[in-house]
Amino acid sequence: MLILVLLSISSVEGQGGGGGGVIDVVTKFGAKADEKTDLSKPLLDAWKEACASTSPSKIVISKRIYFVSTATLDGPCKAPIELQVQGTVKALADPGAFKEPKWISFNRIENFKLSGGGVFDGQGTTAYKREGCKGHAYYGSLPINLRFDFLTNAMIQDITTKDSKQFQANVLGCKNITFEHFTISAPDESPNTDGIHIGRSDGVNVLNSEIKTGDDCVSIRDGSKNLVINGVTCGPGHGIRIGSLGLFKNEEPVDGVTLKNCTMTNTSNGVRIKTWPCNSPKLGLVGTEVSGPQNLRYK
Numbered sequence: 001m002l003i004l005v006l007l008s009i010s011s012v013e014g015q016g017g018g019g020g021g022v023i024d025v026v027t028k029f030g031a032k033a034d035e036k037t038d039l040s041k042p043l044l045d046a047w048k049e050a051c052a053s054t055s056p057s058k059i060v061i062s063k064r065i066y067f068v069s070t071a072t073l074d075g076p077c078k079a080p081i082e083l084q085v086q087g088t089v090k091a092l093a094d095p096g097a098f099k100e101p102k103w104i105s106f107n108r109i110e111n112f113k114l115s116g117g118g119v120f121d122g123q124g125t126t127a128y129k130r131e132g133c134k135g136h137a138y139y140g141s142l143p144i145n146l147r148f149d150f151l152t153n154a155m156i157q158d159i160t161t162k163d164s165k166q167f168q169a170n171v172l173g174c175k176n177i178t179f180e181h182f183t184i185s186a187p188d189e190s191p192n193t194d195g196i197h198i199g200r201s202d203g204v205n206v207l208n209s210e211i212k213t214g215d216d217c218v219s220i221r222d223g224s225k226n227l228v229i230n231g232v233t234c235g236p237g238h239g240i241r242i243g244s245l246g247l248f249k250n251e252e253p254v255d256g257v258t259l260k261n262c263t264m265t266n267t268s269n270g271v272r273i274k275t276w277p278c279n280s281p282k283l284g285l286v287g288t289e290v291s292g293p294q295n296l297r298y299k
């Protein structure tokens with residue numbers, strides 16, 4: 001593996017890319033590390049090149065502060081791909097600048113890794129104030145910091161998401177995705193800032209992570225199967241929620257949720273299951289193991 005990486009690096013340095021390896025967005029695509037120059041285009045250019053590579057590749061965003069208007073990084077890619085964010089990536093503060101409910105999205109990628117110790121800062125404080133006025137006009141289009149849509153075999157490791165204007169991370173249609181040392185931070189009073197919102201996914205692991213936010217720590221919607229939450233500290237926020245389930249007729253059951261070794265610090269609830277009066281005969285919670293003092297500590 002090490003040899004492979006070293007070979008890939010030298011092949012990039014030797015012939016200017018195309019063969020995988022490590023791509024530095026700043027040095028290779030002329031990105032600027034300042035808070036006014038949009039990193040979006042250089043990042044998409046780097047992604048395009050890495051995604052087309054037939055050997056594993058890694059894109060590096062170095063340890064500075066950057067600004068990204070919005071970016072959707074699409075697969076499928078030809079080989080495993082990693083985005084290593086070492087610095088801080090900031091969104092526009094103005095909630096009106098977003099036309100769709102997304103900021104940075106990862107879509108239809110297999111063997112994907114997001115790592116690096118960096119921070120995605122949604123600069124949501126302005127949005128929280130306007131939400132306070134009950135102006136629901138753009139409620140639905142407020143951007144979610146990180147979207148993981150239809151990923152297979154993904155690892156999200158050593159990443160922080162803070163002050164999203166809406167959910168911090170949304171997981172939809174994924175198979176085998178792990179969040180480890182994933183840090184979420186938003187103020188207690190931030191509305192609708194669920195930590196990790198999961199739906200229609202099979203094999204989601206949330207491990208050794210810290211989630212401080214204004215709404216649910218982890219929210220689990222219909223069609224979620226084989227979910228493990230282990231070593232997670234929640235709070236402030238509303239705790240862990242399964243539901244709401246049963247509002248729509250075609251909902252799939254939630255099947256197999258394991259919660260272990262979690263700590264709730266100043267959360268309004270521990271674990272809740274919310275259902276609507278049963279519309280759906282298929283509505284079900286199968287093999288769900290959520291309580292017991294050994295699994296949940298309250299502080």
Ligand SMILES: *[C@@H]1O[C@H](CO)[C@@H](O)[C@H](O)[C@H]1NC(C)=O
Pocket residue numbers: 152153154155176177178
């Ligand atoms: C799940 O994904 C990880 C990468 O995050 C990979 O190492 C592992 O082999 C995958 N598991 C299966 C059963 O495919």
Ligand SMILES: *[C@@H]1O[C@H](CO)[C@@H](O)[C@H](O)[C@H]1NC(C)=O
Pocket residue numbers: 208209230231232233261
């Ligand atoms: C329990 O969770 C903590 C993180 O909160 C982790 O460091 C520890 O390894 C976990 N213990 C077990 C037995 O999984």
Ligand SMILES: *[C@@H]1O[C@H](CO)[C@@H](O)[C@H](O)[C@H]1NC(C)=O
Pocket residue numbers: 188236266
């Ligand atoms: C707990 O949360 C309440 C608001 O929900 C806050 O006022 C209080 O300071 C918090 N306490 C601790 C110990 O964090």
